[in-house]
Amino acid sequence: MKLEILAVLSSILVSEAVNFKRSEYSNIANLLQFENLGYNGRYYPVSEIEALNSKDCKCSKDMENPVVFDGPIAPLNEEVSVHIRGPLNLLKFGWYHSESYKFGNTDGNWTRGAFYDALEATAENVTFLGNVGFENVCLGQALIHVDETGISKANDSTILGNVTIPSNYELTIMSDLECSGKECGAFRPDSEAYHGFYGTNKMFLFEFNAPSDLREEDNVNKTWNYDMPAIWLLNAQIPRTSQYPLNPNCSAWNSGAGEFDIFEVMNVTERNHFFSTLHDFQGTDDIGTGIQNFGYLERTPGAVMKGGVVFGEDGSASVFLSNSTSLDSSISNNDLNDWLKPLEDGVVKAETLSTVSLNTASVSSIKTSKSKGDAPSGFQGSFGNGIFITIASFLLGML
Ligand SMILES: *[C@@H]1O[C@H](CO)[C@@H](O)[C@H](O)[C@H]1NC(C)=O
Ligand SMILES: *[C@@H]1O[C@H](CO)[C@@H](O)[C@H](O)[C@H]1NC(C)=O
Ligand SMILES: *[C@@H]1O[C@H](CO)[C@@H](O)[C@H](O)[C@H]1NC(C)=O
Ligand SMILES: *[C@@H]1O[C@H](CO)[C@@H](O)[C@H](O)[C@H]1NC(C)=O
Ligand SMILES: *[C@@H]1O[C@H](CO)[C@@H](O)[C@H](O)[C@H]1NC(C)=O
Ligand SMILES: *[C@@H]1O[C@H](CO)[C@@H](O)[C@H](O)[C@H]1NC(C)=O
Ligand SMILES: *[C@@H]1O[C@H](CO)[C@@H](O)[C@H](O)[C@H]1NC(C)=O
Numbered sequence: 001m002k003l004e005i006l007a008v009l010s011s012i013l014v015s016e017a018v019n020f021k022r023s024e025y026s027n028i029a030n031l032l033q034f035e036n037l038g039y040n041g042r043y044y045p046v047s048e049i050e051a052l053n054s055k056d057c058k059c060s061k062d063m064e065n066p067v068v069f070d071g072p073i074a075p076l077n078e079e080v081s082v083h084i085r086g087p088l089n090l091l092k093f094g095w096y097h098s099e100s101y102k103f104g105n106t107d108g109n110w111t112r113g114a115f116y117d118a119l120e121a122t123a124e125n126v127t128f129l130g131n132v133g134f135e136n137v138c139l140g141q142a143l144i145h146v147d148e149t150g151i152s153k154a155n156d157s158t159i160l161g162n163v164t165i166p167s168n169y170e171l172t173i174m175s176d177l178e179c180s181g182k183e184c185g186a187f188r189p190d191s192e193a194y195h196g197f198y199g200t201n202k203m204f205l206f207e208f209n210a211p212s213d214l215r216e217e218d219n220v221n222k223t224w225n226y227d228m229p230a231i232w233l234l235n236a237q238i239p240r241t242s243q244y245p246l247n248p249n250c251s252a253w254n255s256g257a258g259e260f261d262i263f264e265v266m267n268v269t270e271r272n273h274f275f276s277t278l279h280d281f282q283g284t285d286d287i288g289t290g291i292q293n294f295g296y297l298e299r300t301p302g303a304v305m306k307g308g309v310v311f312g313e314d315g316s317a318s319v320f321l322s323n324s325t326s327l328d329s330s331i332s333n334n335d336l337n338d339w340l341k342p343l344e345d346g347v348v349k350a351e352t353l354s355t356v357s358l359n360t361a362s363v364s365s366i367k368t369s370k371s372k373g374d375a376p377s378g379f380q381g382s383f384g385n386g387i388f389i390t391i392a393s394f395l396l397g398m399l
Contacts, residue, residue: 029295030343032276032319033103037311038073039282042066043255046186046241051136059138059241059250066255072200072315075258075280079196081239082173082204085230086165091118091304092207093126093173094327101201101333102314103340110203110331114175117327118162127194128160129172131243134190139242139250142191143172167213168225172239179240187240196236203336204262205308205327206231212271212301220268227271229299230264233309256281259290262309262319265299272299276309276319297321310336 047062069075084090096110114125132153133142147154148161150171157176165171174194179187187193197204213227220226234243235257242250253259259279266275274297279290297319299305307321324339 029297030320030322031340032293032295032297034276034278034291034293034317035315037278037282037315037317038071038077039280040068040070041075041256041281042068043075043235043252043257045237045252045257046250049139049186049188049241049250051134051139051142051188051190054135055137057136057138057245057247057250059245059247061249061252061255067252067257072313073311073317075235075256076233076260076311077200078258079198079236080233080258080260081196081236083230083232083234083239084165084171084173085225085228086169087167087211087213087227088229088231089118089162089164089209089211090116090160090171090206091162091209092116092205092327094203094205095125095175095197096203096205096331097199098201098203098333101203101310101312103310103312103316103318104337105312105333106337108333110333110336112327112329112331114197115327115329116160116173118160121159121161123159125176127157127174127176127192129174129192129194129239131170131172138246139188140244142188143239143243144192146171164209164211167215167223167227174236174239184240185237187237188242191240193240199311200313201311203308203310203331204233205306205325207304207306207325207327209304210265210299210301227268228265230261232259232261232264234259253279254287256287260309260317261290263297263299263307263321270296272301273297274299274321276317278317293319310340 044061044063044066046059048058048060050058052058071077093116094112095114096112098108098110100108116123116126128146128150129143130146130151131141131143132146133144135141145154145157146152147158150160150163150165151169174196177195179193179195184193210229216222216226235252237257238251238253245251248254261277263274264277265271265273275292277290277292279287281287283291305321306323306325309317309319311317318340320340320343322339322343
């Protein structure tokens, strides 16, 4: 299906470049872009969730009242949480928001709304959490505070130390604003529930090291997600209910609440390639695979990497690594543009859009009665015709 389009496109691009380590779906790039991100759709939030004991849970979704969303970057314009998978040593993190941003803007500013600095041991508007609480078979472990190691439980909010989160361990970052009432929707009662980071015009910046995991080099299969570091965003509702539930009613993820993978190693074969993937129903009915940008950014184990993702009201998501990145309390678009511009220079831009026809059969269970669209049936009701997503990679030149 859509993957074929991308594969063909990427092989054309690969053939134009020399000295790439070839792989069917991979092109080295400096900047990975999604254009036309955001659509009119809906997802089904969890309305009830509870771990009844260590084995059973009770979850429901309100199928009569989906969340209907629309507009640039939707549904990722809702609050999102930030997730880290090791091996990764997070040195700095910042969330920024702006009144307005379109890719290439040189006027306007970004305001930092959350910040963490490992070496200074400071955190503002940041809460470090992990799936280290009460274990329930259908929900997994509850999301609660972690201590400075990032992988053990703490009784209270604690600033993460300068540590390397090991392979397969995950860390969650939320704001320091606790969910007080219904505004966060349902959340697991035995977890710690915080707000995520809001905005359509929002930016997440990171300084980090993703050192190679050499512990089990001779037996890679022993550890799940061995040496596959990642940084990604989820609709903040997802971790507040359950990230990896056995019961599909315990998370809004599968109905399309939204996930954006910023930097993700997908497998050990390409352990030094960071891919970026969108997981919702824009342009695909296969949320598990999602829409992966066909470029990748280079992971340099042992070096400090700097970069992140910028989302704008023009429906752009720009994922980049640039040593120019700095996490100041205010960032002008002039500076941001200076970081991004060189990444575009002298490179091949992939202009082709993937326009994907939607498979209505597999989503026939979605009710149409609440649809904002005018089409009478299923998927088309909310997705309309001609919804497509553009993916562009800026390839490194002919090095
Ligand atoms: C590793 O992941 C990349 C990106 O998704 C994919 O193109 C490649 O085929 C994968 N390799 C293996 C061996 O699974
Ligand atoms: C951006 O910040 C600069 C320096 O702080 C300031 O001079 C300028 O007025 C700001 N621009 C906007 C649009 O807020
Ligand atoms: C957390 O609280 C429990 C119960 O009050 C206490 O026994 C334990 O020592 C505390 N742990 C830490 C790390 O403070
Ligand atoms: C931070 O941690 C890394 C390894 O995790 C270490 O190499 C580095 O020296 C530490 N920096 C400081 C200032 O402690
Ligand atoms: C902290 O983050 C929350 C949630 O996104 C936001 O509402 C709040 O304004 C932030 N606080 C500051 C001081 O920026
Ligand atoms: C999920 O919720 C739906 C609607 O409330 C219900 O019909 C279904 O049985 C539930 N599934 C599970 C596995 O609990
Ligand atoms: C960025 O900095 C890292 C670490 O200092 C270095 O290894 C890398 O070569 C730099 N990249 C560029 C493009 O200058």
